[in-house]
Amino acid sequence: MAILVKPDTKVLVQGITGSFGGRHTQLSLEYGSQIVAGVTPGKAGQKFEDQVPIFDSVKEAVQESGATASAIFVPPPFAADAILEAADAGLELVVAITEGIPVRDMIEVKAALRGSATRLVGPNCPGIVTPGTGENSHGGCRIGIAPGYIHKAGDIGVISRSGTLTYEAVWQLTCNGLGQSTCVGIGGDPVPGSTHLDIIKLFNDDPDTRGIIMIGEIGGSAEEEAAAWIKENCKKPVAGFIAGTTAPPGRRMGHAGAIISGGKGTAEAKIEAMEDAGISVAETPSQMAEALIKIL
Amino acid sequence: MNLHEYQAKQLLAQHGVEVPGGEPCTTADEARSIAEKLFADGHKMVVMKIQIHSGGRGKGVFKDGFKGGVHLCKTAGEVHEKASAMLGNTIVTKQTGEAGRKVHTLLVASAEKIVSEFYLAVLLDRETSQPLIMVSREGGVDIEEVAETNPDAIVKLQVDPLLGLQPFQARNLAKALGLTGRLIHSGAKLIAGVYKTWWECDASMVEINPLCIVENPDGSQKVAAVDAKISIDGNSLYRHKDIAEMRDLNEEAELEVEASKFDLNYIKLDGNVACLVNGAGLAMSTMDAIKHYGGDPANFLDVGGGATKEQVTAAFQIILKDPNVKAILVNIFGGIMNCNTIAEGVVAAAEETHLTLPLVVRLEGNNVEAGRKTLSESGISLITADSMADAAKKVVSEAAA
Numbered sequence: 054m055a056i057l058v059k060p061d062t063k064v065l066v067q068g069i070t071g072s073f074g075g076r077h078t079q080l081s082l083e084y085g086s087q088i089v090a091g092v093t094p095g096k097a098g099q100k101f102e103d104q105v106p107i108f109d110s111v112k113e114a115v116q117e118s119g120a121t122a123s124a125i126f127v128p129p130p131f132a133a134d135a136i137l138e139a140a141d142a143g144l145e146l147v148v149a150i151t152e153g154i155p156v157r158d159m160i161e162v163k164a165a166l167r168g169s170a171t172r173l174v175g176p177n178c179p180g181i182v183t184p185g186t187g188e189n190s191h192g193g194c195r196i197g198i199a200p201g202y203i204h205k206a207g208d209i210g211v212i213s214r215s216g217t218l219t220y221e222a223v224w225q226l227t228c229n230g231l232g233q234s235t236c237v238g239i240g241g242d243p244v245p246g247s248t249h250l251d252i253i254k255l256f257n258d259d260p261d262t263r264g265i266i267m268i269g270e271i272g273g274s275a276e277e278e279a280a281a282w283i284k285e286n287c288k289k290p291v292a293g294f295i296a297g298t299t300a301p302p303g304r305r306m307g308h309a310g311a312i313i314s315g316g317k318g319t320a321e322a323k324i325e326a327m328e329d330a331g332i333s334v335a336e337t338p339s340q341m342a343e344a345l346i347k348i349l
Numbered sequence: 350m351n352l353h354e355y356q357a358k359q360l361l362a363q364h365g366v367e368v369p370g371g372e373p374c375t376t377a378d379e380a381r382s383i384a385e386k387l388f389a390d391g392h393k394m395v396v397m398k399i400q401i402h403s404g405g406r407g408k409g410v411f412k413d414g415f416k417g418g419v420h421l422c423k424t425a426g427e428v429h430e431k432a433s434a435m436l437g438n439t440i441v442t443k444q445t446g447e448a449g450r451k452v453h454t455l456l457v458a459s460a461e462k463i464v465s466e467f468y469l470a471v472l473l474d475r476e477t478s479q480p481l482i483m484v485s486r487e488g489g490v491d492i493e494e495v496a497e498t499n500p501d502a503i504v505k506l507q508v509d510p511l512l513g514l515q516p517f518q519a520r521n522l523a524k525a526l527g528l529t530g531r532l533i534h535s536g537a538k539l540i541a542g543v544y545k546t547w548w549e550c551d552a553s554m555v556e557i558n559p560l561c562i563v564e565n566p567d568g569s570q571k572v573a574a575v576d577a578k579i580s581i582d583g584n585s586l587y588r589h590k591d592i593a594e595m596r597d598l599n600e601e602a603e604l605e606v607e608a609s610k611f612d613l614n615y616i617k618l619d620g621n622v623a624c625l626v627n628g629a630g631l632a633m634s635t636m637d638a639i640k641h642y643g644g645d646p647a648n649f650l651d652v653g654g655g656a657t658k659e660q661v662t663a664a665f666q667i668i669l670k671d672p673n674v675k676a677i678l679v680n681i682f683g684g685i686m687n688c689n690t691i692a693e694g695v696v697a698a699a700e701e702t703h704l705t706l707p708l709v710v711r712l713e714g715n716n717v718e719a720g721r722k723t724l725s726e727s728g729i730s731l732i733t734a735d736s737m738a739d740a741a742k743k744v745v746s747e748a749a750a
Contacts, residue, residue: 160479
């Protein structure tokens with residue numbers, strides 16, 4: 054099947070009336086995803102594209118639509134509040150696409166969500182896609198900003214901190230005839246809602262995921278933690294890639310979390326930990342699918 | 350965003366942290382009058398420190414041979430003389446590289462009588478997503494070295510962000526530094542103030558090195574932040590107008606400042622293969638691929654997810670201002686972005702900049718056929734590639750040719 058979302062998962066969009074949120078809601082609808090409600094405080098009663106009802110609050114949207122997942126597109130100053138509102142309304146899954154949320158806000162959100170039943174993915178992430186079985190994977194569940202058509206329904210799980218690098222991996226898989234169970238972008242921020250390890254565990258337990266591609270980058274130690282767990286527990290073949298071998302220390306490489314500081318978070322250390330865990334690490338980003346095929 | 354020491358000390362003082370009295374200045378005359386005030390207040394000695402975003406200031410050497418970016422002075426005349434020698438002069442330290450850094454500002458402050466030195470920092474613990482306070486009895490030295498040679502000397506405390514730092518926790522940290530008696534309170538107050546500064550200013554890091562026990566003129570002692578380094582989370586600047594104004598463009602590379610005007614994320618590196626990519630992860634791995642095939646990347650450049658023709662043109666202009674560049678690689682995975690828009694941008698930019706350097710283009714994704722057609726029919730000289738590896742190989746061989 055898939056993890057986190059299925060083709061019939063009902064999704065609401067917070068920030069549906071913004072240009073970015075609106076554009077990607079439209080693309081998700083075209084992909085065949087079940088976008089059942091939108092939330093923009095003060096705009097209740099309106100409809101997005103004459104189709105999706107808009108509500109003032111997440112709670113009302115959930116009551117009326119039965120949504121279990123949310124995509125957040127609201128601007129950075131209001132994003133932490135949007136995440137907390139979604140959790141308060143009892144959503145199972147909240148996917149924060151917004152880029153540029155202050156770290157302090159995310160520290161508070163993460164602390165507030167401790168022990169909560171809500172799973173947060175993101176922020177600053179491309180979102181989640183569980184491909185459908187139609188033409189160009191139409192009919193799947195697309196939450197976020199990833200291009201739907203590059204996917205293909207299948208049994209490989211993909212997890213990554215980066216957007217376009219994920220698309221690169223997915224496209225390589227699809228071109229090699231390997232479909233995906235679910236593709237999860239956890240985002241490039243230093244305080245992510247879900248880590249590599251959180252998602253790897255879900256893939257490990259998913260009977261319909263046969264192999265995993267894990268894409269990481271410099272900064273932090275989340276890849277090392279995932280590798281240590283994989284070494285002891287993972288039943289499935291894992292291939293990987295780490296971006297940033299050539300990144301200079303002390304400089305932020307685009308993503309807020311992609312920084313080598315105090316000698317920590319280097320690509321070398323991550324690659325070493327992954328290889329030690331038996332993960333097939335691609336030498337170049339062109340070989341991510343190949344690295345997995347070798348060990349399937 | 351990094352701050353200067355004097356700016357860091359201003360923020361710390363606003364949050365109740367004891368810092369040595371002093372002021373920044375940009376002329377030798379101002380330096381003298383600040384020093385005169387400090388001497389009139391009874392201070393026996395002042396310290397003058399150049400304000401640049403770089404470590405190793407004390408041991409740096411100016412381009413004209415003048416030694417040291419940190420000086421102790423006993424008279425206002427001496428301050429004037431040293432300030433004249435340093436202001437407008439360019440210093441090379443172990444962190445500036447050969448180009449060095451021009452000195453625009455000095456901090457003139459009272460030179461405290463230091464009894465002992467410690468280390469204190471507040472930062473984000475990425476493993477737990479909580480604030481982390483680190484203290485060490487070994488102050489005034491490189492903390493990374495301490496972590497390697499004597500890790501037990503570093504005491505760490507994670508703070509519950511919803512509760513904040515509790516007074517007893519601050520006292521325990523002060524005790525961990527070996528402070529006793531009344532100094533426990535002085536130390537705890539300072540630690541609490543530093544944590545508050547970190548939290549309220551949305552800092553990525555606050556580092557006090559050294560944190561010192563200093564002796565007052567009357568012989569009593571107190572704890573003070575003798576040096577301070579603060580970096581601020583750039584995402585938070587919308588709610589800190591005062592801190593945003595502290596940005597010093599003199600300290601940033603010219604091309605990086607230029608790129609930021611166009612919302613481009615550009616970092617200059619030392620190689621000769623330029624790259625233009627959409628997305629941070631793809632941009633990093635494009636650099637890696639160039640290196641893998643024996644080349645050396647000239648830059649990191651992420652044009653973002655929704656790049657326009659104007660941004661692509663600006664990106665080319667910035668890349669071409671780097672005289673080391675011998676070849677350019679454009680690597681675009683147009684997921685949602687229309688590849689044809691990018692292709693049109695590349696053609697326009699190549700024409701506008703009268704591009705003569707070899708250009709390798711790898712396009713993939715949405716509307717890619719139209720994009721490839723636009724490129725091939727444009728008449729501009731370029732090399733197409735069908736994968737990242739292929740593109741990297743080709744651009745490396747062009748740069749070496």
